[in-house]
Every structure is written in C-alpha cells, then in structure tokens.
Amino acid sequence: MRRALPRRRLLQLAGAAGLGLCLSPRTAHADTKSRVVAEIDRDRVEVGEAFELTVQVDSEGERGSEVPEPVLPDLAALGLQVVGMPATYRSTSSSFSFGTGRGSTMTTRTTLTSVYTLVASKPGRFELPVHIMEGKTKVTPPRIPAVEVTGQAAPTEPIPAAADGPTEPQGDIFLWTRLDKPTVFVGEQLTYTLEIYERLPFLQIQLRQLPGFQDFWSEELPQGQMRQAVVGNTAYRVHPGLRRALFPQRAGTLTLSPAEVGIGMRRRITGRPVTVEVKPLPAGAPAGFSPNNVGVYSIRAQADRTNIKVGEPFTLTIAIQGTGNIRVIDPGSWPEMPGLRRYEPKIETDVTTGAQLGGERRYAFLVIPERGGQLTVPPHTFHYFDPATASYQTATSAPIELTVAGDPNAAPTPTTDAPPPPTAAEEEGILAPIVEPATLPRATPSPSWLTPSRWGWGMAGAPVLLALGTAATALWRRFGPDESSRVAAARAAKQRELLAQAERGLASGEGFYPALAQLLQAAAVERAGPEGEGLPRHTLLALLARKGVSSADCDRLRDLLDRCDAARFGARGESASEREAALRTARELLASPTALKPGSSARTPS
Amino acid sequence: MTRMRIRALSIFALFALTAASARADVVDDAFARGNALAAAGDYAGAVRAYEDAEALLPGRSAALSFNLGTAYAQLGQLGPATYHLRRALQPQAEASVDIAEAARRNLGVVRQRAEVAAAAANLQIDRPETWRDAALSALRSPAFGWLSVSAGWLALLVWVVRSRYREAARSALAGLAAVLAALYLVIGGLHGYALRTELGAPQAIALPAKLEVREGPSIHRKTVFTVQGGSRLSLVERGSGWGRVRLPGGLEGWAPLSELGELAAPPRRLASEPPSP
Numbered sequence: 001m002r003r004a005l006p007r008r009r010l011l012q013l014a015g016a017a018g019l020g021l022c023l024s025p026r027t028a029h030a031d032t033k034s035r036v037v038a039e040i041d042r043d044r045v046e047v048g049e050a051f052e053l054t055v056q057v058d059s060e061g062e063r064g065s066e067v068p069e070p071v072l073p074d075l076a077a078l079g080l081q082v083v084g085m086p087a088t089y090r091s092t093s094s095s096f097s098f099g100t101g102r103g104s105t106m107t108t109r110t111t112l113t114s115v116y117t118l119v120a121s122k123p124g125r126f127e128l129p130v131h132i133m134e135g136k137t138k139v140t141p142p143r144i145p146a147v148e149v150t151g152q153a154a155p156t157e158p159i160p161a162a163a164d165g166p167t168e169p170q171g172d173i174f175l176w177t178r179l180d181k182p183t184v185f186v187g188e189q190l191t192y193t194l195e196i197y198e199r200l201p202f203l204q205i206q207l208r209q210l211p212g213f214q215d216f217w218s219e220e221l222p223q224g225q226m227r228q229a230v231v232g233n234t235a236y237r238v239h240p241g242l243r244r245a246l247f248p249q250r251a252g253t254l255t256l257s258p259a260e261v262g263i264g265m266r267r268r269i270t271g272r273p274v275t276v277e278v279k280p281l282p283a284g285a286p287a288g289f290s291p292n293n294v295g296v297y298s299i300r301a302q303a304d305r306t307n308i309k310v311g312e313p314f315t316l317t318i319a320i321q322g323t324g325n326i327r328v329i330d331p332g333s334w335p336e337m338p339g340l341r342r343y344e345p346k347i348e349t350d351v352t353t354g355a356q357l358g359g360e361r362r363y364a365f366l367v368i369p370e371r372g373g374q375l376t377v378p379p380h381t382f383h384y385f386d387p388a389t390a391s392y393q394t395a396t397s398a399p400i401e402l403t404v405a406g407d408p409n410a411a412p413t414p415t416t417d418a419p420p421p422p423t424a425a426e427e428e429g430i431l432a433p434i435v436e437p438a439t440l441p442r443a444t445p446s447p448s449w450l451t452p453s454r455w456g457w458g459m460a461g462a463p464v465l466l467a468l469g470t471a472a473t474a475l476w477r478r479f480g481p482d483e484s485s486r487v488a489a490a491r492a493a494k495q496r497e498l499l500a501q502a503e504r505g506l507a508s509g510e511g512f513y514p515a516l517a518q519l520l521q522a523a524a525v526e527r528a529g530p531e532g533e534g535l536p537r538h539t540l541l542a543l544l545a546r547k548g549v550s551s552a553d554c555d556r557l558r559d560l561l562d563r564c565d566a567a568r569f570g571a572r573g574e575s576a577s578e579r580e581a582a583l584r585t586a587r588e589l590l591a592s593p594t595a596l597k598p599g600s601s602a603r604t605p606s
Numbered sequence: 607m608t609r610m611r612i613r614a615l616s617i618f619a620l621f622a623l624t625a626a627s628a629r630a631d632v633v634d635d636a637f638a639r640g641n642a643l644a645a646a647g648d649y650a651g652a653v654r655a656y657e658d659a660e661a662l663l664p665g666r667s668a669a670l671s672f673n674l675g676t677a678y679a680q681l682g683q684l685g686p687a688t689y690h691l692r693r694a695l696q697p698q699a700e701a702s703v704d705i706a707e708a709a710r711r712n713l714g715v716v717r718q719r720a721e722v723a724a725a726a727a728n729l730q731i732d733r734p735e736t737w738r739d740a741a742l743s744a745l746r747s748p749a750f751g752w753l754s755v756s757a758g759w760l761a762l763l764v765w766v767v768r769s770r771y772r773e774a775a776r777s778a779l780a781g782l783a784a785v786l787a788a789l790y791l792v793i794g795g796l797h798g799y800a801l802r803t804e805l806g807a808p809q810a811i812a813l814p815a816k817l818e819v820r821e822g823p824s825i826h827r828k829t830v831f832t833v834q835g836g837s838r839l840s841l842v843e844r845g846s847g848w849g850r851v852r853l854p855g856g857l858e859g860w861a862p863l864s865e866l867g868e869l870a871a872p873p874r875r876l877a878s879e880p881p882s883p
Contacts, residue, residue, distance in 0.1 A: 313722050343726040366725045430715050431680065432708035434644050434652075434673040440637045443700035444665035448748045452801050455751045459794050462758035466765070 034059040034068055038130040038141040045120055047151035050083060050266040053116045055130050055141075060109050067112045068132040068139075079122035079149070083268070089113040119268045122153040158255050158273035165195075169234040172199045175241070175261060175271035177211070183277040186251050187294030187325065188387040189357055190276060191221065194241035194259055199234060204264045207241060211271070212257030217247040217325060221353050245357040247294075247325045251280040286383045286392055288332045293384035295324015295358070301380060301397035303367075310372050310406025316342070316365040318380055318397060323358035326351055331363060335378045339404075341368045372406030491526065495519060495590070502583055509567075512579055516586055517564035520557060523589070523596040537561060553595040560585055633662045637670060644673070649680040657875050668694045668701030671873075672709045679712060684720045685813035685835030689867035689874075691716065692811065696869065697747070716836060724834035729816060731834040732854050745800035754794035761786035807840035810851065810866040817866075819859030823848035830859045841868065 161179035258271035345363040377400035498519040505512030640655030675690030768779035843850035
C-alpha cells in the first residue's frame with residue numbers, strides 16, 4: 001500500500017509551485033496553462049535504498065479538460081528502477097472573475113500529483129529531468145531534482161556456484177546462493193539453495209524477484225531452518241530463502257540469474273548470478289533410452305488377480321520408483337501381450353521431496369484376456385542413466401503368469417487404445433438376438449387401484465378405528481349406566497314386550513294369557529326379591545304379603561293368575577271384554593306402588 | 607327415431623374399430639420394419655423404426671423395449687440400451703419368460719461393457735444391484751400392499767368379534783389377531799419403506815456415454831464427477847431442466863434432465879425427432 005502524501009508536503013509543494021510561477025516566468029512559458037514541479041524526498045541514498053520522486057502538474061482550463069501526464073527520464077540508463085505502481089492524487093477547484101463591461105469567466109484548476117518510488121542500483125549523481133508535454137510544447141519544472149547515490153553496485157558478473165557458505169562478511173545483509181554440485185549431467189538433479197545472511201534484525205524481508213531458472217526443470221523442495229553462522233569473525237543469522245531441485249535440460253555453462261529481496265519498502269538487495277557446468281550424457285545409450293531417465297530406478301509389475309475368465313478385465317500395474325525427475329520419466333514402449341487386450345493406462349505419480357527428488361510413478365492398465373489357457377504378461381524393460389556411476393543401466397520387471405478360464409482358441413480382437421464400438425461379429429453370440437414375433441405382443445397396463453395414498457389411508461384406518469372403539473368403550477364404561485340400571489332397563493323392556501304381545505292377542509285370545517301369566521309371574525318374583533325365585537304360587541303370594549303388598553292386590557293377582565291358568569289349561573273360554581278387563585287389572589297391578597311396581601318400598605306387615 | 611339411433615351407433619362403432627385397427631397396423635408395420643433393418647445390420651435404422659412404433663403404441667410392449675435396447679447395444683450406446691432393457695423388465699411391460707431371460711442376459715452384457723468403458727476412461731459407475739435392491743423392488747409390488755392392509759383390518763375384525771365367543775375360542779382368536787397385527791406391522795413397514803424410496807428418489811439411467819455431473823444446476827458450474835452412460839442414478843430433486851442425482855455410492859450432483867432416462871416416466875424418444883404427422 002502506497003503511503004499517503006502528507007498534507008504538509010502537499011502544501012509545501014503547492015507553495016513551491018506558486019513561488020516558481022512567480023519567480024520563474026521564463027521557465028513556464030507565458031502562453032502555457034500547465035505547470036510542473038518535481039521534488040525528491042531525499043538527496044542522498046545508498047545503492048538499493050528507495051526514495052520518492054513527487055511530480056505535481058497544475059493545469060488551468062475548462063472544466064473536464066485533461067491534465068498532461070508527467071514524462072520521466074530514461075530511469076534504466078540512470079540505474080534507477082520504479083518499484084510498484086505510482087500513487088496519483090487529483091484535485092480540482094473553480095474560480096470566477098468579473099471584468100468591467102464584460103461578463104464573468106469561470107476558471108477550473110486541476111492538480112495531478114504522482115509519487116514514484118525509485119531504487120538506485122549504482123552509485124553516482126543523477127538528475128531527474130521530469131517534464132510534461134502540452135501539445136507540442138515541452139514544459140519543464142523550475143528546478144530539476146538530483147539524487148546522489150553512494151555505496152557499491154551489486155556485482156553482475158556471474159561466478160561459479162559454490163557448495164559452501166561465504167567466507168567473508170558482506171555488510172549487514174546479503175544474499176548467498178549455493179549449488180550442491182559445480183558440474184552435473186543433463187537431467188541430473190542439482191539442488192539450489194538461496195540464503196539471506198543478516199547481521200542486524202531486519203523486518204519484512206520478502207523475496208521480490210525469483211532467480212532465473214531458464215534451461216532448468218524446477219521442483220520445489222522443503223526449506224531448511226533458520227540457523228546461526230559465523231562468516232570471518234562476524235556472526236550472522238541465516239534465513240532460508242528458497243530451495244529447489246533443478247534438472248538441467250541442455251549441456252553447457254548455464255547461468256542462474258540472481259534473486260532480489262526487499263527489506264520493508266525502502267531497501268532492495270540483489271544476489272549474484274552463478275554458473276554451473278552441465279555435461280552431456282555419454283555415448284553408448286541403449287536402444288529405447290530416453291534422456292528423461294536420469295537417476296536411479298527400479299521397476300516392478302503386479303496384477304490384481306491371476307485367475308480370471310475370458311473377457312473379464314483385470315488391472316495390471318507397472319511401477320517405476322527411485323530418485324530422479326520422476327514426473328517426466330519415460331517408461332518406453334510397452335511390450336506386446338499376446339492373447340490380452342490392453343487399454344491406455346491411468347498414471348499416478350507420488351513424489352517424495354527429501355535431499356533427493358524421487359518417488360514412484362505407476363501405470364495402471366485395464367487388461368482383458370481374449371482367449372483361455374495359460375497367458376503371460378511379458379517383462380517390461382526400462383533403461384536409465386545413473387549419474388553416480390556415469391553409466392547406462394537397465395531395470396526389468398518380472399513376468400506374470402495368468403490362468404484364464406475359457407476357450408484357448410478364441411479369435412483375438414484387434415487391439416485399440418479406446419474401447420471399440422461393438423461390431424456385429426463381436427456381439428454375435430454375446431447379446432441375445434432381437435425377437436421377431438408375427439405381431440407385436442403388447443400390454444395395456446391398468447393402474448393398480450391400490451395407489452400409495454390409498455394404501456396409506458387403508459393402513460391408517462384399522463388402528464384409527466381400533467383406537468376410536470377403545471376410546472368409546474372406555475367412555476361408555478365411565479359415563480354410561482351401572483349394572484342395576486341396565487338390569488332394570490332390560491326388565492322394563494321385557495315387560496313392554498309381553499304387554500305388547502298380550503295386546504296383540506286381545507281380540508283373538510291367542511297367546512294372550514301365556515303372555516299375561518309370564519308378565520305377572522315375572523313381576524311378582526321381582527317384587528318378592530331373590531328369595532321369591534322358584535316358590536310355588538301360594539308361597540310367593542304369602543311372601544309378597546310379607547313384603548308389603550296389600551292383601552287386596554294379592555287377591556287380585558291370585559285371581560288373575562288363576563284365570564290365566566284356567567284359560568291356558570282348562571276348557572274355559574273368555575270373551576274379549578273379559579280379556580280386556582284382565583289386561584287392565586294387570587296394568588293397574590304393575591303400575592301400583594303398593595302392588596308389583598318395581599322399586600316399591602317394602603312395608604312391614606302389621 | 608330408433609332406427610336412426612342404431613344407424614348412428616353403427617357408424618360410430620365402425621369408425622372406432624377402423625381407427626384402432628389402423629393404429630395397430632402402423633405399430634406392427636414399424637416393428638416389422640425395425641426387425642428387417644436389424645436383420646440387415648442397419649441398427650440405426652432399426653432404432654428409428656422401433657421408436658416410431660413405441661411412439662404410436664398406446665400401451666407397453668416388452669418385445670419392443672427389448673428389441674430397442676438390443677439395437678442400441680449393437681450400436682454401442684450403452685445408456686439408451688440400459689434404459690430400454692430395464693423398461694422391458696418392468697412389471698407393466700408383462701414380459702414373457704423368454705423375453706425376460708433374454709433382456710436380463712443383454713442387460714448383463716451391456717453392464718459388463720459399461721464397467722470396462724468406465725474403468726478405461728476412469729468414470730464413475732453405479733455399483734451392481736444387491737439383494738437389497740431386489741428385495742425393495744419386490745416389496746414395492748401391490749401384492750404386499752394388499753397383504754398388509756388386509757392383515758390389519760382382519761386383525762381388527764378378529765379382535766372385535768372375539769368377545770362373542772367362549773373363553774377357549776377367545777384366546778385362540780386373540781393369538782390370531784396378534785399374528786395378523788404382526789403381519790400388518792412388518793409387511794406394511796417394509797412396503798411403506800420400499801414405496802418411500804421409490805417415490806422419494808425415482809430411478810433414472812444416464813443416457814449419454816459420459817454424463818457430466820456438476821456441483822449446481824448450471825452448465826457454468828464446476829463438474830464434480832463424470833458418470834458412465836448406463837449407470838443407475840436416483841433423482842432426488844428437480845430444478846428447471848436440471849435434476850439432483852445421486853449414485854448408489856452416495857456421490858451427488860446436478861445433471862440435465864434431458865440426459866436422464868426416468869424409468870417410471872413415459873418413454874423418451876432418443877434417436878431422432880418424431881415424424882411429422
């Protein structure tokens with residue numbers, strides 16, 4: 001984040017611009033409307049130290065007119081480098097002026113302020129002739145800023161890489177590049193280490209520019225730990241900056257350009273380029289050797305199962321493992337596998353990053369046996385160059401024997417890289433053929449009545465009904481009539497039924513007296529209570545008399561019962577009026593509280 | 607008046623019968639044309655003819671679905687082949703024993719080819735059907751629904767009427783009611799679970815050779831995995847033109863509905879547009 005220009009600084013610049021306008025009318029052309037002022041915050045810096053160049057452009061004109069951009073000198077030629085993007089600020093103000101006999105005029109003044117952060121890379125005194133172009137007119141500031149750079153320029157001549165640390169102290173902070181080998185073969189691993197030596201505790205150390213790894217294959221390695229080191233007689237703290245495994249891709253003297261580190265916002269330090277000698281691979285490479293295969297490797301082959309059937313796929317895995325640039329390894333051409341169809345492999349790579357880059361690269365093939373019998377997955381041969389012994393080596397996997405169930409004489413299908421579309425010949429005998437009935441058999445499916453929603457209602461209905469029934473029963477038991485009430489109700493119903501039967505036989509006499517006798521007998525037994533059960537008539541009447549029934553009612557009851565017996569069993573016939581009178585008498589007995597009415601209070605006989 | 611009514615009814619019946627027989631003839635003609643093209647090795651033409659017949663067929667035909675699936679299998683289109691062969695095995699198609707056996711065989715061949723293609727191209731594929739899938743499919747049949755409902759109501763009836771019998775018969779009826787209630791609960795529960803799995807996530811077949819399943823219902827969303835054509839997917843949610851699908855293994859994502867063949871939905875015309883009337 002660019003630091004905001006202090007307000008005080010802006011006021012000073014504005015004042016300086018105004019003063020310049022007043023005192024240097026020759027520098028700013030009389031007919032120009034734009035003016036420029038340039039200033040630097042420090043007149044003296046060291047190599048690698050940052051300073052700020054502030055350029056302010058004032059422009060008068062109509063509202064909305066463009067302000068010319070400042071033009072910087074060739075900074076690269078001066079050994080200066082712009083860090084980041086410049087910070088720019090723009091402000092606008094308007095003023096009115098009134099003249100005699102003339103109308104008012106409005107003037108808009110726009111100020112554009114740009115702040116550049118520059119870093120010097122070589123010593124000397126450098127002027128910064130900033131200007132602006134207004135049309136074809138070059139407008140220069142009233143004072144050309146100049147900066148004096150002290151110190152020594154970073155060395156740019158490459159040196160052979162060293163495997164060890166520095167032997168002489170180089171100031172309070174510097175970069176050091178180490179390569180583990182000064183000479184390597186093409187494709188051999190080279191370990192690059194960038195370290196930052198600091199004598200004082202610096203804050204915000206950041207890698208601003210990576211070193212150049214052109215002509216190298218680069219893989220990141222884990223960084224080391226911060227440590228203490230003594231260079232000469234000076235103690236330094238060593239920060240790990242960068243660690244890479246480099247694999248040179250061509251022979252010759254290869255140069256690694258330096259890295260640049262920023263310390264806060266105001267200082268840059270640069271390392272020194274280093275060179276490494278890369279030797280070509282020696283002659284005598286075996287046929288099929290790939291220059292990517294530099295390192296130490298072994299190979300193995302494995303099948304997920306060896307007892308299979310014709311047409312049943314299995315997975316064949318060929319794994320190459322060892323140290324070297326495992327990602328770009330070339331396994332060579334795969335051998336023919338008679339009787340087996342092989343598809344393109346699925347490749348997986350596990351990289352291990354220790355002192356040496358390495359790991360395992362697996363090629364998983366889908367293989368399908370095309371005929372039965374004993375089949376063999378042939379060994380796979382892999383050539384590599386061992387830089388330690390500077391010789392070519394060969395690794396070979398073990399063959400794999402397969403037991404395939406099926407026809408040993410089945411014709412193989414041509415091998416292709418992708419699953420082939422089935423042909424008619426291939427599918428003959430595998431797919432069942434189409435059917436060709438004379439007329440197309442068809443079905444008209446009728447939707448089942450038992451839809452899921454109906455099934456749900458049906459399933460819920462039974463338990464709901466059971467629950468309702470149980471609840472109703474419980475309520476009935478809780479709030480319904482008790483046992484005696486139910487018995488009384490049943491008795492009254494029976495009486496009503498017998499009375500109705502007697503009324504029906506009133507005219508014809510049929511069934512009249514049996515119903516009447518049964519009605520009176522039952523009423524008498526009920527009136528007498530439990531002890532009246534099974535008593536002969538005269539005993540029952542005596543009991544009724546003891547229970548409080550008046551003697552007149554007992555006589556009427558006896559008379560009625562006798563008449564009923566006479567009508568039922570004797571030859572005596574009665575008229576309808578006599579039957580009506582008997583029924584009336586029976587009703588009176590049943591309704592009288594002193595006779596047979598149920599619930600009549602018992603009276604003690606005198 | 608009566609004579610006029612009889613004449614009108616006769617004419618109506620004549621038209622109705624003529625239309626039905628004409629439609630049947632067209633279906634048979636298309637089916638026979640497809641068979642002839644398939645016999646000549648023109649499976650693409652056979653597919654078009656079979657789909658013409660299917661578009662005109664008012665009901666279902668296991669033979670037609672089987673031939674259509676087999677023709678697609680001959681063309682190497684494993685997704686449509688699986689879709690139609692599975693339709694041939696649905697109970698609504700009323701497949702004969704021979705056709706069902708042939709459809710199962712071809713489905714196995716197509717499945718084997720799909721597994722090989724999925725392994726070669728490193729695609730996701732559904733796991734083979736397990737005993738659980740077969741059991742759920744059987745439990746979804748209406749027979750189990752009727753059995754559970756009948757057992758429940760019968761148990762209720764027995765429980766209600768048992769009070770009318772003497773003590774010895776009453777205990778026997780109570781035992782019978784308990785057995786029926788157990789049948790009601792167990793079979794009803796299983797049938798309900800099977801229905802819920804089918805209704806909640808209907809089965810669909812991945813139709814293209816490689817179905818890209820994305821993390822959201824848009825062509826611009828990232829592809830989370832790719833499914834081999836012919837794989838069985840559960841359609842757990844529907845959006846506008848997109849469906850959220852789930853592999854039996856649990857992987858989920860969104861796929862265009864146009865690239866899914868729903869087994870419970872009416873048949874899809876996959877080979878070409880329907881002929882203009």
